[in-house]
Amino acid sequence: MRGTYNPLRLLGYIAEVWRAHRQIETILVGGTVDLVHAHHPVMVLYACSSCRRHKVPLLLHLHEGPPGRIFDLIALKVAARFADRIVCASSAGLDLLRNAGGDPAKAQVVKNAVDYDFTRAEVVPCEDARGPGPHIGIFGVLEPRKGQNYLIDAVPLLIDVYPDAKFWIVGGPQFEDKVSYAQHLVSLAQARGVSEHLRFVGHQHNVERWMKAMDLVVLPSVSNESLSVVVLEALYLGISVVATDVGGIRDALKDGETGFIVEPRSAVALARAMTTALTENGGAMTRRAREDAWERFAPDRLVVDMIAVYRRMIADR
Helix, strand or coil: CCCCHHHHHHHHHHHHHHHHHHHHHHHCCCCCCCCEEECCCCHHHHHHHHHHHHCEEEEEEEECCCCCCHHHHHHHHHHHHHEEEECCCCCHHHHHHHHHHHHCEEEEEEECCCCCCHHHHCCCCCCCCCCCCCEEEEECCCHHHHHHHHHHHHHHHHHHCCCCCEEEECCCCCCCHHHHHHHHHHHHHHCCHHHEEEEEEEECCCCHHHHCCCCCECCCCCCCCCHHHHHHHHCCCCCEEEECCCCCHHHCCEEEECEECCCCCCCCHHHHHHHHHHHHHCCHHHHHHHHHHHHCCHHHHHHHHHHHHHHHHHHHC
């Protein structure tokens, strides 16, 4: 469900809420559900009345970060009232809750973790990403908030130092209205004269293998990041990271110790940090970053933390 001023789409959303409510009611009426875990404020709106009726605790898991669009903030403010407990994926999520007028006393931070696919003993690098490098990966959906255009603007500056550098843009547009942005990125690469250095490979199922093939992973986002799983995954695999200072990135990276944090919307800052990171690639910083990620962002840690939340909520109902 996305924000819109289209009255027909708004009517469709109302019908969707009603259908979802009926489905949840059917599930809860049997009395076998101990807790409902909603991963978006709108999901809380679907479930709140049934949860109240059947006395089932309702947990909101907030994955977003500031600034938040007006529709999102309104939905979050309402959802925060109905949720019995709120889990934020980062400190940025807690900031977003405050911005929406939610009660931070109902919330706690349980940081994201990497997928189990990244914890296997040996992740084999993808063979598609090979040849002269260095190889630099940008992972995520293609949309303006992810800032891929600033990365492309930084490419001419980096290839002055690394003339064989290859940039792998892994991901595609998630919604139809973002297709034009994806096309803009291709045109921008042509305009900057760096098309031969960029590879747009679209969505990939074996992301861990693509990431393992990289010498550096860059997150050039400009807004609406909470705790980037891409950054956690790269750190977990021992890949150097450069990321912009948005959302909860400082929950994941310690600037100058486990990675490099730069100001958003600056191609110059990105290029400078990428050059430094590639120079130090494989050194003590990478080892520290991997050890830190293994300690703080292992999937088993997330499981233990969430089970503790569940048990507390069920005991308190």
